[in-house]
Amino acid sequence: MNKKHEKLISLKEKIDNVIDKIKLLEEEYANEINKVSPIYSKSALNLIHYLGFRSFDIDEIQDQLRDIGLPSLSNIEAHVMRSLQTISALLGHLLGNPVPEKRKGIISVKKSRKILNRNTKLLFGYKSKKRTTRIMVTLPNTAADDFNFVNRLVNLGMNSARVNCAHDGPEDWKRMIDNVHRASEKQLRSCKVMMDLGGPKLRTGSILPGPKIIHIKPEKDVTGKITNPAKVWIASPEFPPPDDTTNIQIPVNELWYSKIKRGDTIHLEDTRGKKVKIVVEGSKGNGRWGYCSTSAYVSTGTEMRIFRPDNTEKLTEKVGELMPIEQYLTMKTGDYLILHREFKPGEPAKYDEQGKLIEYAHISCTLPEIFADVKVSEKIFFDDGKVEGVIEEQSFEELKIRITYAKDTGSKLKADKGINLPSSDLKVSGLTEKDKEDLSFVSQYADTVNFSFVNDENDVQELLDELAKYDSKIGIILKIETQKGFKNLPRILLRAMQTFPVGVMIARGDLAIETGWKNFASIQEEILRICEAAHIPDVWATQVLESLAKKGVPSRAEITDAALAQRAECVMLNKGAYIEKAVKMLDRILRRMQSFQKKKETMLPKLDEAEKLQLSHDRFNV
Numbered sequence: 001m002n003k004k005h006e007k008l009i010s011l012k013e014k015i016d017n018v019i020d021k022i023k024l025l026e027e028e029y030a031n032e033i034n035k036v037s038p039i040y041s042k043s044a045l046n047l048i049h050y051l052g053f054r055s056f057d058i059d060e061i062q063d064q065l066r067d068i069g070l071p072s073l074s075n076i077e078a079h080v081m082r083s084l085q086t087i088s089a090l091l092g093h094l095l096g097n098p099v100p101e102k103r104k105g106i107i108s109v110k111k112s113r114k115i116l117n118r119n120t121k122l123l124f125g126y127k128s129k130k131r132t133t134r135i136m137v138t139l140p141n142t143a144a145d146d147f148n149f150v151n152r153l154v155n156l157g158m159n160s161a162r163v164n165c166a167h168d169g170p171e172d173w174k175r176m177i178d179n180v181h182r183a184s185e186k187q188l189r190s191c192k193v194m195m196d197l198g199g200p201k202l203r204t205g206s207i208l209p210g211p212k213i214i215h216i217k218p219e220k221d222v223t224g225k226i227t228n229p230a231k232v233w234i235a236s237p238e239f240p241p242p243d244d245t246t247n248i249q250i251p252v253n254e255l256w257y258s259k260i261k262r263g264d265t266i267h268l269e270d271t272r273g274k275k276v277k278i279v280v281e282g283s284k285g286n287g288r289w290g291y292c293s294t295s296a297y298v299s300t301g302t303e304m305r306i307f308r309p310d311n312t313e314k315l316t317e318k319v320g321e322l323m324p325i326e327q328y329l330t331m332k333t334g335d336y337l338i339l340h341r342e343f344k345p346g347e348p349a350k351y352d353e354q355g356k357l358i359e360y361a362h363i364s365c366t367l368p369e370i371f372a373d374v375k376v377s378e379k380i381f382f383d384d385g386k387v388e389g390v391i392e393e394q395s396f397e398e399l400k401i402r403i404t405y406a407k408d409t410g411s412k413l414k415a416d417k418g419i420n421l422p423s424s425d426l427k428v429s430g431l432t433e434k435d436k437e438d439l440s441f442v443s444q445y446a447d448t449v450n451f452s453f454v455n456d457e458n459d460v461q462e463l464l465d466e467l468a469k470y471d472s473k474i475g476i477i478l479k480i481e482t483q484k485g486f487k488n489l490p491r492i493l494l495r496a497m498q499t500f501p502v503g504v505m506i507a508r509g510d511l512a513i514e515t516g517w518k519n520f521a522s523i524q525e526e527i528l529r530i531c532e533a534a535h536i537p538d539v540w541a542t543q544v545l546e547s548l549a550k551k552g553v554p555s556r557a558e559i560t561d562a563a564l565a566q567r568a569e570c571v572m573l574n575k576g577a578y579i580e581k582a583v584k585m586l587d588r589i590l591r592r593m594q595s596f597q598k599k600k601e602t603m604l605p606k607l608d609e610a611e612k613l614q615l616s617h618d619r620f621n622v
Contacts, residue, residue: 005095011064012091019084022052036497042107043115043535044497049080050533051490068094075601077532078112112535120537120569122501123448123475124160125190133590134159134570136194136539137583141168144175151183152580154191157587161191162450162572165438166198177445192447194477197435199452200428202419204382205364208345210325213271214248216296226293232278234260235287237320242284250278250290250298251320260288263309268319270296298322329361330410331387331403337413338362339380340398341371346415360400365419367428371396374424383417385513422483422514430459431466439466448475450505455484457495464499475500477539481507483514486523493534504531505572508542528567532599537569545586549576554585562586566593567600 026033029048036044053076062072070090076083081103089099107115121127124134137158143150150161161180163173177193184191219228230248233241237251260266266278276298278290302319329348331337338360346363371394374380380389380401393400430453442449451463460478467474478496480486489504496502506527512520531538545562548554562585565571571590573582595605609616 007064008068008091008095011061012088012095014061015084015088015091018053018056018058019081019088021055022049022081022084025049025052032491032494036494037500039500040497040502040535042105043119044494046078046080046107046112047490047493047530047534050077050530053080053084075599077529078116078535079107079109080533081106082108115535116532116537116569119501119503119535123192123477123503123537124570125192125447128157128159128587131157131587131591132594133566133568135583135586135590136160136162136541136570136572137579138162138164138573138575139176139180140575140579141172141176143179144168144172147179147182149580150176150179151186153583154180154183154187154189156580156583158191158583160194160448160570162194162196163446164196164198165435165442166196166201170441173441174445193445194448194450195438195442195446196450196479197438197442197452198432199430199435199479200432201366202370202421202428203366204346204413204415204417204419205343205366206345207327207329207363207415208347210327212300212322212324214250214298214322216248216276216292216294216298218293218295229291229293232290232292233287234266234278234280234290239286242287250304251322252304252317253320254286256315256317257288259315260306261308264314265307265309266290266304267307268296268298268302268304270302271299272297326414328412328414329363331361331382331406331413332410333403333406335403335406336360336392337389337401337403338398339401339419340364341368341396362398363413363415369428370421370424370426371399373426373428374399374421378421378423381420381422381513382413383411384509385420385517387411387413418510420510420513422516425484426455428453429462430454431462436466440470443467443470443472443474446474448477448501448503450477450479452479452507453481453485454478454492455482456488457491460492460495464495467499475502477503477505479505479507479541480527481510481514486511486515486527489527489530493530493536497534497536503537503539503569505539505541506568508540528600539570539572540565540568541572542574544571544573545582546574546576548585549573549579549582551576552578552581559589562589563593566590566597 218230231246233249236254264280276296349361350359388405389401
């Protein structure tokens with residue numbers, strides 16, 4: 001027997017060992033497989049097959065298969081047993097063995113595509129013309145009253161509209177949904193309605209308000225010279241600035257500002273005793289515009305005197321009630337922060353006249369029940385990972401946290417910022433009392449409910465139990481955004497597959513912080529693979545084309561990210577001032593990329609000028 005023959009025998013034995021283990025897992029998890037909806041029975045079986053396959057270190061097998069020119073098993077997620085049996089049969093044929101009979105009831109490559117397409121259609125509706133990947137758009141509250149805006153989004157390619165229950169209320173939600181339905185009917189398109197349950201929000205609590213003061217700040221060059229005076233809006237408090245050229249407003253009595261004329265000068269002393277002049281240049285509507293070439297801090301009650309152009313004093317008035325400055329805690333590496341159970345306003349650290357620390361910075365959190373679940377030495381992250389810390393002391397009332405990472409100049413920690421505890425075993429349920437109340441509306445008006453912070457199969461069961469109270473055939477999208485949710489994803493899917501349709505959202509913001517930046521890319525990849533093995537459509541979410549949607553100009557990195565998103569069945573865009581532009585761009589990227597990639601399988605479209613040793617992509621212009 002030559003070495004080549006021996007290698008073939010060894011390779012076939014390895015493949016057959018994988019098949020044997022997979023069959024054992026079928027028996028071990030037969031109960032879980034049998035409980036899923038009949039529509040998912042073969043998919044659940046294939047998911048178990050894939051997990052059995054991945055329980056082996058198959059790198060060596062893949063290399064050996066490539067060496068002899070056979071498929072390397074790198075794209076078998078959706079049809080595991082059929083692919084393994086085919087490879088085993090091919091190896092047997094090379095060894096001179098008879099071709100074995102194919103096992104019946106196993107999903108083929110062609111059938112796996114049909115199943116995923118069916119499940120995608122059940123969840124997201126019909127695809128767009130010339131584009132298979134759907135686009136989900138988060139609606140701003142303006143969508144409740146602006147039908148033309150919603151109509152344009154549908155026309156540009158929005159396949160599903162996302163309404164976030166964490167914002168606004170049932171009346172606003174209903175108007176948004178009515179506009180979506182109206183736009184769909186007008187354009188003869190099917191745009192689904194997806195509603196996000198808020199879920200448990202672990203965030204920083206309030207911070208003690210700052211002083212009621214405004215900072216008038218003219219523009220200066222690098223030498224400190226004034227290059228552009230500060231623009232100030234002077235009006236009654238109920239009349240905000242009419243445009244976005246300034247956010248500085250001095251609230252005054254309506255009768256007083258009506259007597260101010262162009263060319264007048266307002267004199268005052270700021271909080272430092274500095275003399276300040278504001279020149280009145282004109283009016284608009286119910287207010288007056290003024291310009292100030294001096295940096296000034298103006299507080300509620302500051303006395304103002306008005307002078308005519310001939311320098312005669314005309315009136316005296318006091319600055320009205322100003323809004324307090326939003327406070328924040330400045331955190332530096334090595335600082336300590338007290339996170340407390342009591343809902344009292346947070347405060348920055350306090351120092352004596354010699355600069356000695358006398359009290360740590362402190363703040364509350366919105367879910368005090370987590371204090372019972374965390375432990376000393378566990379990591380904690382604030383504000384999307386901008387501030388990192390470790391728990392050094394823990395009690396029922398508070399946590400003492402040492403800051404391990406912040407900006408060199410200090411990071412600003414504000415109220416209502418996210419908190420992540422990736423290594424803590426939190427017992428917080430994914431379904432809050434508010435979520436249960438919102439479900440009565442969601443089950444009636446939405447096509448799909450997006451379920452936040454799913455940690456295990458028990459969270460899924462709780463949602464299924466709540467939905468059972470309503471006569472609704474609503475779909476479910478499970479948002480995977482925690483370390484625990486990723487770890488338990490197979491069991492989460494098997495429990496969710498007891499109903500249909502089902503999908504998964506890769507909530508990449510929280511998930512990246514929870515799992516660690518260095519791990520996130522591979523974890524994102526694994527979620528895509530597990531979902532494909534279960535024939536479950538997934539949503540690529542968080543920060544897709546975010547710079548474009550918010551600022552009107554995309555970054556190079558997010559264009560690449562949007563191109564990779566084509567591997568998912570749906571891509572989600574968040575709201576922004578330029579969201580229409582973002583939808584249009586994403587539509588073009590997805591249509592172009594589907595010629596190059598189908599799921600994670602690379603496609604090789606024709607290069608028209610290849611025989612001339614030139615490259616051309618003209619045929620892909622859309």
